[in-house]
Amino acid sequence: MFKALGDPTRLRIFEFLRSCCCPVAVGDEGEVRPVQGPTVGEVCCSVLGTEKIPSSLSFHLKELRNARLITMERRGKHMICGIDRQSLASLAEYLTQTDDCCA
Numbered sequence: 228m229f230k231a232l233g234d235p236t237r238l239r240i241f242e243f244l245r246s247c248c249c250p251v252a253v254g255d256e257g258e259v260r261p262v263q264g265p266t267v268g269e270v271c272c273s274v275l276g277t278e279k280i281p282s283s284l285s286f287h288l289k290e291l292r293n294a295r296l297i298t299m300e301r302r303g304k305h306m307i308c309g310i311d312r313q314s315l316a317s318l319a320e321y322l323t324q325t326d327d328c329c330a
Contacts, residue, residue, distance in 0.1 A: 231294035237287045
């Protein structure tokens with residue numbers, strides 16, 4: 228997870244998705260449709276500052292998915308992307324654990 232978030236672009240994508248209330252949809256051609264919230268096109272515009280989705284976005288989304296930081300699900304011609312809440316909770320728990328020997 229830390230390695231995936233070590234890339235500035237992936238960190239920005241993750242932070243944007245984390246700030247969303249729900250998953251977003253990405254089409255095969257890069258078009259985005261709302262799924263009860265912002266679209267991947269909006270992610271691209273907000274995070275990368277471009278309207279056209281670059282091919283590297285797929286790579287970054289795949290890396291975040293492989294690190295279990297986000298979920299991706301195909302619905303028709305769209306990919307639905309969102310934060311993996313269970314993994315995020317595990318990560319938060321790990322980061323808040325204290326070591327008894329340091330207390």
